[in-house]
Amino acid sequence: MNAKEVRLLVIDALKNKTDAGDRIYSPRDWPTTSEQYPAILVQTPIDVKNSLGRNVPQFTTVTTVRITGRLQEFDDEQEDNGAEKAEEALEQLREQVERAVINGYELTRKIQQFRQVRSTIDVDAGGEGHTAQLLMELDIEYYQGPEEFFEIESEPLEGFDARISMPDGTPEPLVKINLE
Template identity: 65%
Template sequence: MNAANVRQLVVDSLKGKTSAGENVFSPRDFPTTRAMYPCLLVQTPFDHKHSQGRNTPAFTTITTVRISGRIQEYDGETDDDGALDAELALEALREQIDQAVVNSYELTRVIQQYREIRSTINVSADGEAHLGQLLYEIDIEYYQGPEDFYPVESVPLEGIDIRIQMPDGTPVPGANTNLQE
């Protein structure tokens, strides 16, 4: 298990389960177009490992998964309600993300806990429409042990040569074992 595995499990849990439908992208840079809205962008910007001791590579790892939700809403013909619609759509998207990620069996069976969830909503009217963005961050805790890291490079044991040190002039008992096939 690593940050990339966690990210992919989150992406899988979101696809088709929110108003973004299949518009869940990861990894992807930030430029998006009107045709893509609503959409979700998933990244893992932070990964923090806490050692479990000195003798083995074992860690309690916390990966922060950042989900950026984007929507676009226009004002109505009679009302200037685009900002309100954008805010409501982002609040609904936040609830959908909560349900999709926290209820994901595939994700919850391989992690220890959802340590913390933070979210912020921002609506801007800088363009012809109201652009809304949800920034949703979830800290996911899981175990990483020796099996998650590459094996230690070692020199293979080819044989054993055992000799008992004896005084000069006496036979030296011992054994040779060849381990090659």
């Protein structure tokens, strides 16, 4: 397990479980357009390994998964309510993302715990409509052991010789092992 695998498991957990549908992007350049909304962007910007001791590479690793949700809402013709609609849509998206990731079976069975979940929402009326963004960070803890860091180099077994020494006067053993 590593940061890339965690990111891919989070993406799988999110697909078609939020208002963004299958518009889950990672990796991707960050600029998005209103035709893509709602959209979710996923990245793993922080990865911290805490050693479990000397001599063997064993770590409790915490990967921070950053989930950015973006959407846009417009004012109704009769009412100036775009910001309110955008904030409510973001709150709904935040709840959907939390549930999808925390209940993602493949992810939760491979990790130790969700150490922390942080989220912020922001609504901006600087454009044509009210652009809203959810920024959620999940600190996901898991174990990494020697198998993650060493490639096992081996040579194929081409044969095997075994000899059984018996005391003089003992009948020959009836053991035959053929590994070919």
